[in-house]
Every structure is written in structure tokens, then in C-alpha cells.
Amino acid sequence: MRSWKFWLGVAVSALFVYWTASGIQWGEFWVALRRAYYWWLVPAVLVYFGALWARTWRWHYMLRHMREIPLRRLFPIVVIGYMGNNVYPARAGEIIRSFVLKRNEGVSVSASLATVALERLFDGLVMCVFVFATLPFVPLPQIYRSLVVGFSAIFFLALLIFLILAANPVRTEDLAARLIGLIIPSRIREKVHDLAIKFLRGLESLRSPREVLMIFVTSVAIWLTETTKYWVVMHAFPFSVSFPVLMLMTAVVNLFTTIPSAPGYVGTFDKPGIEVLRSFGVMSSLAAAYTIVLHVALWLPVTLLGLFYMSRESLKWHDIDRAVDESHAASAVERHAPDLSSLVIVLGLAGLAALTHRYL
Secondary structure (H helix, E strand, C coil): CCCHHHHHHHHHHHHHHHHHHCCCCHHHHHHHHHHCCHHHHHHHHHHHHHHHHHHHHHHHHHHCCCCCCCHHHHHHHHHHHHHHHHHCCCCCHHHHHHHHHHHHHCCCHHHHHHHHHHHHHHHHHHHHHHHHHHCCCCCCCHHHHHHHHHHHHHHHHHHHHHHHHHHCHHHHHHHHHHHHHHHCCHHHHHHHHHHHHHHHHCCHHHHCHHHHHHHHHHHHHHHHHHHHHHHHHHCCCCCCCCHHHHHHHHHHHHHHCCCCCCCCCCCCCHHHHHHHHHHCCCCHHHHHHHHHHHHHHHHHHHHHHHHHHHHHCCCCHHHHHHHHHHHHHHHHHHHCCCCHHHHHHHHHHHHHHHHHHHHC
16 A cells, blocks of 8 residues: 555645646647757757766765765666656655665665765755855745745755764764664664664765865756756747746756655646746746656656666566665654654754853
8 A cells, every 4th residue: 555655745746736737728838839849858868867977976976985886887876766766756766776776786775875865955955055046136936935945944954964963973873872772662773773873874975074065066067957958948949038047947846846746746846847937927838838848858768768777787666666665664663763864863953962062
């Protein structure tokens, strides 16, 4: 049986799809689709795969403290993970990516998931930077401004917590052992402790300011490249907005895709994108045609390439399902104690309190 999280995502996507469909003049929408110059999608897809290669390099950089993995071996794993995000709910592709990495390279799932969490954190920070950087040029509607302020606070707090956890690994591991001893039942205490230590070791790249800066700069480059894809696809349609507007659109739609949704971010990608373009004078039906074509151009190529790499890696769907099921089984600890992410937050806040007590 599907979990409640799956059905929540389906319900959210259904709401966004209804919201999107109710604002479209369908006759104009189909005309815009028929008149689009689809050959522009070829260079757009090539640009997107460039962004995927940059993501692979960033992950390679974050993993090298644990294992040096050549980019040519890591790229298929990244693509399989993004394919998983497109066909499984709740960003399960991140679990799949870590599962394949463990199978191929022997890196523990918990440690690699820590690096994936860092990726998502820096991606979110870059999205917020994009919004604030474009505000002087492209005013943001109040609903999106409030959303960005809220997400910015969450991302910066999370970064602060991760930095505190990574700053003094010995003290953090000792604190983790104490907290686990206090709040985790004895029968699962050893397993949770092992998971927590592996997760913390995945944060090693945060110990150096130079490496933090490198991860951030790489993240900016990744999202500027992806925004370039938005710009290339725009040429297939009869409208034009500035690159900062597309930066804003990139940021807003990707912040909205953090909301639970059906696989492939159905609805949660499309409605915000359409509304951003409408705010800058693009007709709603034309904005919808562009946004939906863009969404398909983001979803389909990486999904097809991911399926190809699955076949080449001799991965079967039951292997992928098993990885996802195991991740759900591991979270069964939640019935008895906080999950690993909650533990990380508790550790970070405890560390912040200790730091404050030391210097004040």
C-alpha cells in the first residue's frame, strides 16, 4: 500500500493542476503549442546535460573525502538518481542514487545521503540568492517574496546547523552518542548510532571555508547553466523576457518543487512558472505552453538516459523498489524515536547552545 506521503503528494499535484488548468484559454494554448519551433529543444537539452555534468563534478568533489570516484563512473549514478526523482514520489531518486553508489563504489548510504542533503541545501540557498539578486531588476509579487523569505530562513538555519556539526567532529560524535543513549530505545540504539556517525562523516566537506566556497560557486554555475536552458527554450515561442526574469522563474519553480507532489513535480513546477511569466506581461496561455514544454524537456531526456544507464548497470526495477522500500523500513525507527534528520537538528541546536555558552 502506498504511504500517506504519496497520497499527499498526489493531492497537492491535483490541486495545482486544477489551479493551472482553470487559468488557461485552451484554444490559444493549443495554437501556441502548434506554432512552437521545437528544434530549439536540441541545444536546450545539450545545455541541460552540461548542468548535469556540473552536478556530477560537485558531487565528486563532496565525496572525495570518502572515496575518489572518476566522473565517468559517477555521471550514470547521478542520472539514475534524477530519473528516480522523476518517476518516484518524495525525491526517492536521492535514495536510489545513494543505493547505486554503495553497490558500485562501496560508499555507505548514510554518508552519501549527507552529501545529497548538502547539495539540496546549497541548491536552495542559490535559489534564494537568485531571487534577491534579481529583485532590483524584476519586482517579485508579495506571495513569492514571503515564500522566499521563509525558505531563506530555513536554508540558512540548516546551513548553520550543518557547519556546527562539521566544525568539531569529535565533540559532535560524542554529543550524538549521548543524545542517542538518552532518547533511542536500546534495541535499535547501535544501529541509529552507526547511521548518525556515517551521516556526520558525510559532512566533512564543510570543515574547510575554501571547500564551502567551492561548493557554493559550483552550485551557482549549475543553476546559471540550467537557467540558460530556460532561455534557449524561450526562443521556441513568440515572447521574450530578460535573463534575470528567467533566473527568478528558475528560483521560484524550484522552491515550489520542494512541496510534496506527485512524481515529476506535476503541477508544483508549472503553476508558479506560469504566474511568474504572467507577472511580466506574457499571456497566460503562451506562458502555460512554454512552461509545460520546458517541464517536459527537463523531465523526458534525463528519464530516458536514466533508463538507459539502468539497463547498462544491470539494475532492475525490483532493485530500485527494494532500495526505496529499505529506506522506508529504515524510517520505521520514527515509531519509537526521532528520525535521523530530527537527530541532526537536535545535535545542531545543542551544539549552537554549547557554542553560545562558551563565548558569551
